[in-house]
Amino acid sequence: MATSAGGGARVELFWHRMAIGLAVFIVFGFLQFALRGFVDPVAAPFWVHAHGVAMLAWLALLIAQPAFVSRDNLARHRQLGRVGGLLAIFITALGIFTGVASLILDRFPPFFTPAHFLALTVTESLVFGAMVAWAIRRRRATDWHRRLMIGATIVILEPALGRILPMPLMIGWFDIPIGLIQLAVVGIVALYDRRTLGRVHSATKAVAVIVIAVRLTIYMLSMTPPVIALAARLAG
Structure with a gap:
């Protein structure tokens, strides 16, 4: 590493x-929603619980990985990185399955x-899966x-935001x-970039563009006749 041990830490x-901030926010979003009585965890299908456990594992991994790097335990960091790649594939596939199953079973939010x-x-x-794959490809460029x-x-803050905002x-x-809040979080990274690099890093700019593109893509797809027809068939 080009930085000193103290600087790297x-x-x-x-x-x-x-x-930690992202994890706390996501867990809070889901927890307060359940405590307010808007969801019955017992009645939820098993795949919903599996998706929740997988996301908690992802957040735990996200928190643990920088800690291993700061302690120079790169071997464990790489080992968990492989686990994280497999976990991201599972989350991506299960996220799509859960969305489709929710439509079929009429378990999606009425708004x-x-x-x-x-x-x-x-x-x-x-997009979550693609960004993790991109990050793994750029693993030697630690800034990216x-x-x-x-x-x-x-990118996947939306489910937690949807349980906090008056949807x-x-x-x-x-x-x-939702997009503005996500961009505000990206803005925290941009401020860090400005403070430490004197400029906003290209990767941070890329993340901001992706956040905007995701929101626009969702909006445009939701008005596309083939998507409307497919969703209507799934929803019965």
């Missing part, structure tokens, strides 16, 4: 804190149209690797506040 501390829900779950799942891993998690009051335009 400070770098990893930022990413460690980012991971979503079937087409929007289908576009949302498939797009976010695929860190930002892409955090960016992949920012029924935002029908037709909820992609805007």
